[in-house]
Amino acid sequence: AQSVTQPDIHITVSEGASLELRCNYSYGATPYLFWYVQSPGQGLQLLLKYFSGDTLVQGIKGFEAEFKRSQSSFNLRKPSVHWSDAAEYFCAARRATNKLIFGTGTLLAVQP
Amino acid sequence: DVKVTQSSRYLVKRTGEKVFLECVQDMDHENMFWYRQDPGLGLRLIYFSYDVKMKEKGDIPEGYSVSREKKERFSLILESASTNQTSMYLCASSFKGGANTGELFFGEGSRLTVL
Numbered sequence: 001a002q003s004v005t006q007p008d009i010h011i012t013v014s015e016g017a018s019l020e021l022r023c024n025y026s027y028g029a030t031p032y033l034f035w036y037v038q039s040p041g042q043g044l045q046l047l048l049k050y051f052s053g054d055t056l057v058q059g060i061k062g063f064e065a066e067f068k069r070s071q072s073s074f075n076l077r078k079p080s081v082h083w084s085d086a087a088e089y090f091c092a093a094r095r096a097t098n099k100l101i102f103g104t105g106t107l108l109a110v111q112p
Numbered sequence: 113d114v115k116v117t118q119s120s121r122y123l124v125k126r127t128g129e130k131v132f133l134e135c136v137q138d139m140d141h142e143n144m145f146w147y148r149q150d151p152g153l154g155l156r157l158i159y160f161s162y163d164v165k166m167k168e169k170g171d172i173p174e175g176y177s178v179s180r181e182k183k184e185r186f187s188l189i190l191e192s193a194s195t196n197q198t199s200m201y202l203c204a205s206s207f208k209g210g211a212n213t214g215e216l217f218f219g220e221g222s223r224l225t226v227l
Contacts, residue, residue, distance in 0.1 A: 102156075104154040
């Protein structure tokens with residue numbers, strides 16, 4: 001079955017440190033891949049998306065993600081984390097039925 | 113900016129009550145979705161709609177129904193609320209092609225507690 005896996009439930013980083021959130025997918029073909037962010041008490045907001053072409057995609061708020069077909073991964077990165085980045089992050093993929101399937105989320109805490 | 117408004121941020125209901133969760137979007141989006149968000153389970157699709165009066169089941173439709181009488185409004189109905197429906201409910205919308213691109217716009221959520 002098609003699935004999206006986020007192996008890290010909770011991550012804590014220090015402000016100014018780099019960040020990498022992991023996402024793995026299982027699909028026969030290259031899916032459309034997305035990262036969403038949910039700030040406390042808010043709905044989800046699209047950070048970035050990958051459809052095809054350049055495997056390194058840039059998003060909003062200084063985030064980027066790299067698609068690696070050989071590893072079935074689409075990891076989210078940021079070189080320097082800010083306290084306002086504390087939130088829950090969801091990886092998602094578009095299924096063959098044109099619906100999105102979401103991972104279980106990674107909760108990011110930022111230490112001062 | 114696209115705005116997706118969910119009428120109730122917090123609701124407390126009793127087992128067996130009929131519950132209505134309302135969602136309105138102001139960007140003339142064709143597609144609307146209802147998701148349920150639970151810790152450790154991520155977001156799961158309950159129902160979605162690609163047009164007025166059109167609906168399709170998602171992954172967990174049992175115990176829910178929906179109504180889309182107008183393009184801008186998509187309602188989620190719990191006919192007889194049960195305690196296992198205590199959850200955060202998220203409404204989302206997108207342009208017709210948006211469902212394919214994955215660019216969904218979400219409301220702030222409705223946290224439902226069923227006692």
